[in-house]
Amino acid sequence: MVEAVDESVNAAGEKDGRRWLTPGVAGIGSASFLADVGHEVPTALLPSLLTSSLSASAAALGVIEGVSDGLAGAARLAGGALADDPGRRRKVAVGGYTITAALGALIGAATSVWQVALLRAGAWTARGLRVPARNALLADVVPASAYGRAYGFERAMDNFGAIFGPLLALGLVALVGVKWATGLSVIPGVLAALAIxxxxxxxxRAEQRERQPIRLRLRPVLRGRLGRLLAGIAAFEVGNVAATLLILRATEQLTPAHGTEAATRLALVLYIGYNIAATIASIPAGRLADRLGTRGPVLVLTAGVVLFALAYAGFAASTASLVLLAVPFVLAGVGIGAVETAEHAAVAVLAPVDARGSAFGVLATVQALGNVAASAISGVLWTAVSPTAAFGYLVGWMLLALVGLLATARR
Incomplete structure (x- = not known):
């Protein structure tokens, strides 16, 4: 699979005389696709497994997911400290993908809620640890002039996995049931580890260095241009709400005209469109970032924030039209494809080489904590005031992020 991807896509990347889709980039992109397929299957089936097979409540599901997400966020900081060393980051990447696959698949064999909780928490901790290592490793295998395209390819493959994984889960459930389907998710997970x-x-070859104590190097990450960039990214992430709230907004607006079941299906179709838009936009966004030079990633990131502001303004409006609802979903999908690609490329460009792992760890933690804050506060505003107030709040954060990123780009 990796060789096929390398041959089919790289021809377009060699038009400017530079080979950007190296075997290393293709391997990491394939790992992202396979890993996302592997963990989307148990994620999609977890509610059914808990509530139907183990007679757990929705509250138990919420606690398990909340604790797992919190551990994953904390693990990203620890993973950043580990990933500063080139040799150590390779071990963390392989181990992270392998452990995530094994623990996620074992959820299918769990016979009690506490077992599911431990396995899910362990899998998500390993997933968090590997993120900075993977991103730093990607910067190792591609020239700096092609960071945008490399990270765009990785994001495109990850988003494609988010589309294919739930579809695979549906097919496996029809064939072998929920428990076996969850267990079989180990196959793409192990293939992801092999791809890494x-x-x-x-x-x-990894640079031979004197082994240093494991510590998160915050000072070189938070100062200078990289620090200013991370401040703008933080403003964006505090307004980057979970996609589930976008689905809820569409469902509520479509229900009066279509009924609850049809509205739910239509909202899921819109969400699939969101993921398709993100997948298609990622590589062109990375290519544009490379062509614009050293400020390219920041400019592409700024454009993505503008698209999010427009999307949230669309969600704030009341409409029962499927077409009008599709527009903000597509805008948000293109926006997230551009933003995620540009965030990673910009950090790779600006981070000191010996603190690159810490930089990606800080970025991943900002993304995780910002998303939690965005979803929590928006949910409160949604309930206490209105959905329009919630999305208006998010637009405000997009405008604040836009000001910060424009200032960074000028400097």
Missing amino acids: VYAIRRAP
Whole structure:
């Protein structure tokens, strides 16, 4: 699979005389696709497994997911400290993908709620640990002039996995049931670990360094241009609400005209469109970032924030039209494809090489904590005031992020 991807896509990337889709980049992109398929299957089936098979409540599901997400966020900081060392980051990447696959699949064999909770928390902790290592490893295997395209390819493959994974879950449930479907998710997860091993074997030899104590290097990350960039990213992430709230907004607005069941299906179709838009937009966004030079990633990130502001303004409006609802979903999908690609490329460009792991760890933690804050506060505003107030609040954060990013780009 990795070789096929390398041959089919790289021709377009060689038009400017630079080979950007190296075997290492193709391996990491394939790992992102396979890993996302692997963990989307148990994620999609977890509610059914808990409530139907183990007779758990919705509250139990919420606690398990909340604790797991919190541990994943904390693990990203720890993973950043581990990933500063080139040799250590390779071990963390392989171990993270392998452990996530094994623990996620074992959820299918769980016989009690506490077992599910431990396995889910362990899988999400390993997933958080590997994120900075993967992103730093990607910067190792591609020239700096092609960071945008490399991270765009990785994001496109990850988003494609988010589309394919739930569809695979539906097919597996129809064939073998929920428990076996969850167990079989180990296969794409293990293939993801093998893809990372493939990428590492084709990466430049890790620089031999004197082994340093494991510590998060915050000072070189938070000062200068990188610090200003992270401040703008933080403003964006505090307004980057979970996609589930977008689905809820569409469902509520479509229900009066279509009924609850039809509205739910239509909202899921719109969400699939969101993921497709993100997948398609990622590589062109990365290519544009590379062509615009050193400020390219920040400019593409700024454009993505503008698209989010327009999307949230669309969600704030009341409409029962499926077409009008599709517009903000597509805008948000293109926006997230551009933003995620540009965030990673910008950090790779600006971070000191010996603190690159810490930089990606801080970025991943800002993303996780910002998303939690955005979803929590928006949910309160939604309930206490109105959905329009919630999305108006999010537009405000997009405008604040826009000011910060424009200032960073000028400097």
